[in-house]
Amino acid sequence: MPWEGISGLVNLMGTWMTEDDPPVALHDEKAYVATPDRRLVFDSTSQKTLETIRPEGGQPVSTLKRGDRNNAAPPVVTDGSSPLLLAPFVVRQAGTGTQASRTVAELVAADAKTGKVSWRLRLDVADWTKEVTDSLAISDVGASANVAVVTLVKKGSETFSNPSTTYAVDLTTRRVLWTQETFKASVVAGGVVAGTKRKAASDEYSTPTGYDLTTGAERWHDAAEYFNTYLRPAGPDLFYLDARDRAGGKNRLRLVDVRTGQTRQDGVALASRCRYDGVGAVVCWGRDEVTGIDAQTGAPLWRLPDEKAGRVAPRVSSVWHGRVYGKTSNDCIRPRPGVTSWRTGIPSEIDLDQPWSLECRRQGKGRALAAAAGSASPGRR
Incomplete structure (x- = not known):
């Protein structure tokens, strides 16, 4: 495994130092490693890195050096007979002539079997990114029915107010289907994108909300607003919500149906992490x-x-x-x-x-x- 897969995440005793998923995804005999500035395609049979995928639209706003903590999310690999490895980056384009420098996002799609780049797509970013260029992070949340979901955020505590933009991209036509400002996507399932929506980027409170994967139309939203909201996948059609209710000030720990927003189980576990085993x-x-x-x-x-x-x-x-x-x-x-x-x-x-x-x-x-x-x-x- 390339050093990037565990950089800053394992101590000298061999202990894993984070409860988050490592920045690695597995597909057949391949392992894919994500960093802020590259994706590595590693063959577990030959124990060699086959390809290193980098952005071409500008210089990455952050890079990973040996010893740095790699906080990248695991990569996404799409379903189907011709799976794609998705690799979003945030880059800074240098100004030329009268054109000022600017920040953009770049989504790269590569053949998951070979690691060869299939296509690249530029994603324009909102005005809120201008003041926080060095603190931007982008990750692919998931993909279904040839639609990928990507979220751009200001790095920091995920439970507090940080600006965010979510994009839904058609992987066939290679165009942006919709964007949603102040919405941080966390789960894609059942034709719905679920995450947390704020009234404004600076708002401390957020509401769990679901949007249609293809159209971007709102499917559902929670009746309450929450503080310290933590929302993560917890099954094929479930997400785990750990949040403090704004009205009562009580922590809510529950499993929610991604498709409908309905609570499946309330107070089911005192937990900070939930993982689906891929079976049942x-x-x-x-x-x-x-x-x-x-x-x-x-x-x-x-x-x-x-x-x-x-x-x-x-x-x-x-x-x-x-x-x-x-x-x-x-x-x-x-x-x-x-x-x-x-x-x-x-x-x-x-x-x-x-x-x-x-x-x-x-x-x-x-x-x-x-x-x-x-x-x-x-x-x-």
Whole structure:
């Protein structure tokens, strides 16, 4: 794996230092690594970087150097027989003659199999970007039905007021279908783009809102406004909302249907992160609690810790295809079967013959709670 995939995210002990997804997506035998100024196409078979994709419309407003923390979101790979790797960048175009310098966004689409660039599209940016050029970040949120969603934001705390612009791009005609100012998209599912909408860029409060993926028409919006809003995907058609209600000042922790905005489960978990396993479950964790949730109904399946059973909550590192990967203070992780089932929450423990991680080297033989298959995301849609 190229160093960019873990830059600034792993300490000298080998411990992952963030709860966010790594800037990596997997598709077939390829791994795609995102940085603010490039995309790397890495072949896991040959262990070689096949292509490095960079913007051509100007100089990137920020770059990643070795040792810098890579806060880029995982790349998006589209569905279909001819999948595309999407790579949005923010660049600064130098002025020429009477034309002043300006900031623009550039969306690059490359063949996911070869990494060769297929096309490039310039995205014009709003006036609010003029004063914060060095603090801009852009990410691809998702893609469905040949429409990709890209969001441009001012870097900073995602739960506080930061300006944002969301674009929906037709990948066939290569044109912008719609834009929405003061809207930060987070999820694409069921023909709907869900995220947080502010009345103004400087507004501290936001409202969860859903827009039609193709037309940009509003499909639904929450009846309340929230502060410290955290909204993330939590299943094929769900998102997880952690926010403080403006009216009552109470935190709302709930699972919401992306397509309708209706709450599927309220107060389902005390969590800071939720991950869909790609099959049938969502696992939420944080605040010393881990909860398994049915991805279709939103109903809780199990919770840890379980004092009656004498079981503690693990520190979750990843969730994938029916398995929860993680560790406790007593257990090492290891790339072998021996996992916590998402449906029961019961670990299938195995003896470790050889330590695997840097942390485990200090502990010698132990008990494995989960296999470490890596925490990279599959190609997001």
